[in-house]
Amino acid sequence: MAPLLVAVIGGYLLGSVPVAVLVGRAHGLDPRETGDRNPGFWNVMEQLGWKAAVPVFAGDMLKGTAAGLVGLAAGGGSTGALGTVTGTSVLPVYAAVAAAMAGHAWPVFAGLRGGRSILAFAGGFAVICPPAFALGLALLAGTSLALRSFAWGTRVAVFSLPVLQLLFAPAAHVAGTGALMCLIGLRFGQAAVAGRRA
Numbered sequence: 001m002a003p004l005l006v007a008v009i010g011g012y013l014l015g016s017v018p019v020a021v022l023v024g025r026a027h028g029l030d031p032r033e034t035g036d037r038n039p040g041f042w043n044v045m046e047q048l049g050w051k052a053a054v055p056v057f058a059g060d061m062l063k064g065t066a067a068g069l070v071g072l073a074a075g076g077g078s079t080g081a082l083g084t085v086t087g088t089s090v091l092p093v094y095a096a097v098a099a100a101m102a103g104h105a106w107p108v109f110a111g112l113r114g115g116r117s118i119l120a121f122a123g124g125f126a127v128i129c130p131p132a133f134a135l136g137l138a139l140l141a142g143t144s145l146a147l148r149s150f151a152w153g154t155r156v157a158v159f160s161l162p163v164l165q166l167l168f169a170p171a172a173h174v175a176g177t178g179a180l181m182c183l184i185g186l187r188f189g190q191a192a193v194a195g196r197r198a
Helices: 002-015 019-026 041-048 050-074 087-105 118-128 130-147 150-165 171-197
Strands: none
Touching (some): 002 050, 002 087, 019 041, 041 050, 050 087, 050 118, 087 118, 118 130, 118 150, 130 150
């Protein structure tokens, strides 16, 4: 029980760091009040440009990665030959990444007004299954170059991750990854409902 508590609390607090809000404030705007009102990389990029948005991209990814590493340490650091999480570390790592995504979506340090958790998920997945994450990065680069669209490259890469994970991990782990992705879907659904109400 203690490893799970450490993973969840640590993951949530890391996820709650409002990187986009902090970067936005440094440039004189609150991303929760401009553009699509999503405090994340894409909205900051559209409002302030690529250069200003890079710290948001890196910071939101690192939140998920740091949370995954907290879960890995709490669970005893069990990994396979290629670094894929195994054994007693599986549950704490997934719990920590889920908590970081929840922290990003409903951050205690930013009035529970957060983003959609895509980069927090991606950063956490780098700990869950490093080889699949590396292949996803290759897909991101290749698709972005081929279609000349970073947005499409991101979509292809993120949705490919569970399929790529099947090459390195059991189906039960892939189901856990699918559950994490459902949280992203929930956030998009909430944004759509809020947009209709507005």
